[in-house]
Amino acid sequence: MELDPVIHAPARLQIVSLLAAAEEAEFAFVRDTVGVSDSVLSKHGSALEAAGYVAVRKGYVGKRPKTWFKLTNEGRAAFTAYVENLQRIVAPSGLTVVPDRHE
Amino acid sequence: MELDPVIHAPARLQIVSLLAAAEEAEFAFVRDTVGVSDSVLSKHGSALEAAGYVAVRKGYVGKRPKTWFKLTNEGRAAFTAYVENLQRIVAPSGLTVVPDRHE
DNA sequence: GAAAGTACTTTCCGCAGTGGAAAGAGTGTT
DNA sequence: AACACTCTTTCCACTGCGGAAAGTACTTTC
Numbered sequence: 238m239e240l241d242p243v244i245h246a247p248a249r250l251q252i253v254s255l256l257a258a259a260e261e262a263e264f265a266f267v268r269d270t271v272g273v274s275d276s277v278l279s280k281h282g283s284a285l286e287a288a289g290y291v292a293v294r295k296g297y298v299g300k301r302p303k304t305w306f307k308l309t310n311e312g313r314a315a316f317t318a319y320v321e322n323l324q325r326i327v328a329p330s331g332l333t334v335v336p337d338r339h340e
Numbered sequence: 341m342e343l344d345p346v347i348h349a350p351a352r353l354q355i356v357s358l359l360a361a362a363e364e365a366e367f368a369f370v371r372d373t374v375g376v377s378d379s380v381l382s383k384h385g386s387a388l389e390a391a392g393y394v395a396v397r398k399g400y401v402g403k404r405p406k407t408w409f410k411l412t413n414e415g416r417a418a419f420t421a422y423v424e425n426l427q428r429i430v431a432p433s434g435l436t437v438v439p440d441r442h443e
Numbered sequence: 444g445a446a447a448g449t450a451c452t453t454t455c456c457g458c459a460g461t462g463g464a465a466a467g468a469g470t471g472t473t
Numbered sequence: 474a475a476c477a478c479t480c481t482t483t484c485c486a487c488t489g490c491g492g493a494a495a496g497t498a499c500t501t502t503c
Contacts, residue, residue, distance in 0.1 A: 240350045246490075247343050250429060257433035264451070277491055279452055295451095300500060302450055320435045326353060327423055330360035333441035334427045349461075367480070380462055382481055398480095403471055405479055 240326075243288045244319045248273055249281050253316050256291060256308040264304040282306060290315055343429075346391045347422045351376055352384050356419050359394060359411040367407040385409060393418055 244253055251271045256262060268278045282304075285291040290312030294305045308316070347356055354374045359365060371381045385407075388394040393415030397408045411419070426437050 240353075242489095245348075245350065247345075247348065248490085250343075254429045254433050257435070274492060275451060276453080276493080280491090283452085302499075304451070316433070317435065320430055320433075320437060323426065323430075323437050326357050327438055330357050330419070330423075332360065332420060332423050332438050334424050334438055335443060336440040337428075337431070345460090351461085377463060378480060379464080379482080383462090386481085405470070407480070 240322055241315055241319050243284065243290065244315060246281075248277065249285060252278075252281055252285065252306070253290065253308065253312065256306055257313060257316050261294070261305045261307040264306070267306060285312070288312075288315075343425055344418055344422050346387065346393065347418060349384075351380065352388060355381075355384055355388065355409070356393065356411065356415065359409055360416060360419050364397070364408045364410040367409070370409060388415065391415075391418075 244250055248271060252267060255267060255270060264278065264282075268275060271278070273281075282291065282293060285306075286293050290309060292307045292309050294307065296303055296305070347353055351374060355370060358370060358373060367381065367385075371378060374381070376384075385394065385396060388409075389396050393412060395410045395412050397410065399406055399408070423438055430437055
């Protein structure tokens with residue numbers, strides 16, 4: 238019941254969760270949403286890519302270079318497994334949460 | 341939306357979850373369940389106590405010294421907040437860490 | 444066309460955290 | 474006296490994390 242350390246680091250957990258919710262996300266969007274510096278996101282992006290969890294796509298918007306991140310299938314599987322492990326750890330506590338009502 | 345670092349460390353998350361599920365737990369039981377060495381549990385126990393999250397009770401069973409851990413109210417509140425934060429991070433992906441409570 | 448800006452990447456640096464082994468401490472047993 | 478039990482503390486090595494600053498590769502502005 239290991240908690241994958243690649244995902245467990247708080248910043249990466251947020252990055253991976255974000256990517257799990259979106260199809261693809263821009264570098265700047267992820268950086269600002271997660272609230273880290275350029276260098277930190279760049280490094281985590283590389284770490285996640287090296288782990289095979291995210292694909293990094295580089296392209297242009299007009300003449301400006303842009304980078305997009307996207308979860309790979311492997312990354313999605315790892316995230317799912319991670320969350321399942323979390324559930325197993327936390328579940329015995331009987332905790333429940335009130336879901337957000339998006340009204 | 342910070343993930344309390346006192347709880348986030350994998351070993352301590354397991355310890356705190358375990359204690360959230362039980363009234364009180366013995367040192368040896370926690371050590372074996374979580375799968376850490378004596379020294380590691382001792383240190384995490386102290387860390388959690390220093391944070392005000394667990395109460396450490398010492399006593400005897402027969403003539404043998406025993407140590408029990410128990411979540412404090414503060415520890416329970418911190419754990420709840422931690423899980424809610426996790427849920428907020430993970431929820432957009434459509435996965436859940438703990439079941440929803442529909443009130 | 445030199446300087447400034449954009450969008451990252453890499454290097455540098457320091458610091459904190461983790462875990463196990465080993466040694467220690469207090470008490471009980473033989 | 475020697476050993477066992479139940480932790481606690483010290484020691485040590487490793488890793489990881491994060492920001493700042495410098496670097497890269499263009500593009501835009503003046």
